[in-house]
Amino acid sequence: MSFIIQLIVIVVAFISHANEAIAQFIPPYTSIVVPVSKHIDVAKPLYSAKILTVYEDYTQYVRLNFLIDIDAPFIWHECTLQWNTYRGSCPANTLCNYPISCEEYQCEDLRTTYSYDNPSCPPVNKGPTLPGWGYCTCPVKVVNPVTGSCGQALLSYDHEYTVSTSNGRNVLSGLYGAYPNAACAPSSSFESFPTNVTGIMALSTSPYALPTYLNGPLKSIMALCLPSTLSAPGVLFYGNSSYYLLPQSDIDIRSFLSYTSLIKHPNSFGYFIGVNAIVIKKRSIDLFGNTTTKLSTIDPYTTLRTDIYNQVVRRFSSVTKRILPAKPVAPFGLCFDTSTKASIKVPDIDLVVEDGKKWSISTANSIKQMTEDVACLAFVDGGATSEPAIVIGTYQFEDNFLVFDLEKSTFGFSSSLLRKKTSCANFNFTMAS
Incomplete structure (x- = not known):
C-alpha cells in the first residue's frame, strides 16, 4: 500500500513540475515577421505579404504573396477544394484545401456576420456538392480590392500558413504556424492583381482574419511599415516586440x-x-x-x-x-x-x-x-x-x-x-x- 502511495506522490510531483515548466516557458522569439513588397504594375500601388504554405503532399513549402488588407473580413486566395485531399488526388503543383460544409457553423457565421459589407454583391446560396463527398459546399461573397467587383469563393479548412519568428532585430531560425479558415477562389479572380499575387491577407479585427489565429505566446500587437521603394521590402510584425531598423540598430x-x-x-x-x-x-x-x-x-x-x-x-x-x-x-x-x-x-x-x-x-x-x-x-x-x-x-x-x-x-x-x-x-x- 505504501508503495502505491509513494508512486502516486511521485506521479503528482512529476505532473506538477511539468505544468510549472510549461507555465514558465518563454519562447526565444518576441514576434513573427513577414516581408512586405510594394507593387506598381496595377492601377494603384498595392502591398503584399510573402507567407509560406504547403503543397498537398506536404513535401515542400511554397511562398504565396497576399495583398495586405486591414479591412477584409477573412482570408481568400487561389486554391482548389478537394474533399479527399489525403488520398493523393490533388493535382500536381496545386494548392488543395478541404471544404467546409454549408451545414457547419463557420459557414453561417461568416455569411451573416463576418462577410464583405457590399450591398451590390448578389446573395450566395448553398454550393454544389463535390464528386463523392455528399455535402453542399459553402460559397461566400468576396470583393476584389483592385476592381471593386463582386465574386464568390468557397470556404475551406485551410492549410498551415508559416512565417518566420523574430526578436525585433533579426529573423530567427524558428518558424510559426497558423491554421486559419480561408476561402478558395479561382485563378480568374486574381487577373487584375499585381504579378504573382494570388490572395488577400485579412489583417482586420474580424475573428476570421489572421490576427485571431496568431494568439498564444504572441501578444495581439501588429506593426506595419510600408516601403516606398520596390528594391527592398518593408516589414510586418505581430507580437509584443522591440523594433529595430538599420542603420540605427540600437534604437527601438x-x-x-x-x-x-x-x-x-x-x-x-x-x-x-x-x-x-x-x-x-x-x-x-x-x-x-x-x-x-x-x-x-x-x-x-x-x-x-x-x-x-x-x-x-x-x-x-x-x-x-x-x-x-x-x-x-x-x-x-x-x-x-x-x-x-x-x-x-x-x-x-x-x-x-x-x-x-x-x-x-x-x-x-x-x-x-x-x-x-x-x-x-x-x-x-x-x-x-x-x-x-x-x-x-x-x-x-x-x-x-x-x-x-x-x-x-x-x-x-x-x-x-x-x-x-x-x-x-x-x-x-x-x-x-
Whole structure:
C-alpha cells in the first residue's frame, strides 16, 4: 500500500513540475515577421505579404504573396477544394484545401456576420456538392480590392500558413504556424492583381482574419511599415516586440511613436482613429469635433470629404505661393511646376489626434511626383457625402511605422522615419546566428 502511495506522490510531483515548466516557458522569439513588397504594375500601388504554405503532399513549402488588407473580413486566395485531399488526388503543383460544409457553423457565421459589407454583391446560396463527398459546399461573397467587383469563393479548412519568428532585430531560425479558415477562389479572380499575387491577407479585427489565429505566446500587437521603394521590402510584425531598423540598430522604433485610441465603427472590421484638426503652418482647419478617420492599405491616397478637402487645398495653396502652379493631374486637384527643381519642399500637414498629439505628414508623404515637371498634393476629393470623412491611404503610410495594439485598442504612429535617418526598407532580414 505504501508503495502505491509513494508512486502516486511521485506521479503528482512529476505532473506538477511539468505544468510549472510549461507555465514558465518563454519562447526565444518576441514576434513573427513577414516581408512586405510594394507593387506598381496595377492601377494603384498595392502591398503584399510573402507567407509560406504547403503543397498537398506536404513535401515542400511554397511562398504565396497576399495583398495586405486591414479591412477584409477573412482570408481568400487561389486554391482548389478537394474533399479527399489525403488520398493523393490533388493535382500536381496545386494548392488543395478541404471544404467546409454549408451545414457547419463557420459557414453561417461568416455569411451573416463576418462577410464583405457590399450591398451590390448578389446573395450566395448553398454550393454544389463535390464528386463523392455528399455535402453542399459553402460559397461566400468576396470583393476584389483592385476592381471593386463582386465574386464568390468557397470556404475551406485551410492549410498551415508559416512565417518566420523574430526578436525585433533579426529573423530567427524558428518558424510559426497558423491554421486559419480561408476561402478558395479561382485563378480568374486574381487577373487584375499585381504579378504573382494570388490572395488577400485579412489583417482586420474580424475573428476570421489572421490576427485571431496568431494568439498564444504572441501578444495581439501588429506593426506595419510600408516601403516606398520596390528594391527592398518593408516589414510586418505581430507580437509584443522591440523594433529595430538599420542603420540605427540600437534604437527601438517604439521610442519614436505617439499613440491614440482606436475607434470601433459599425459595419466594418477595419481600424479607425479620431482626428480633431488638420494644421498647416500653425493654422488649424477645424473639423467640428472628433472626425472619424479610417486607415486603409487599399486606398492609395488620403481621401477627404469635399468641405475638408477644399479647406486643405486653400490653405496649402496659400503657404506654397512661392512654387509655380501646374495643371492638375488626375486624381489630384493641386499640382506644382517642378521643371526648375529636382524636388520641392513644403510645410508639414499635421493630423491632430487626442491629447494634441500630431501625426506629421511631411513632403515625402504629401507630394507625389507625377512627371519630371509636375508634382501634386497627394490628397483626393472624396465627395460631399464621403463616409468616413477622412480615409488615410497608403502613400501617407509609406516609411511611417504604425502599431495596432489590439489588446489596449490603441494606434501608434511614428511620422516619417526618413527624418530619423532610416526607412521601412531597413529591417535586417538576415537570419541571426
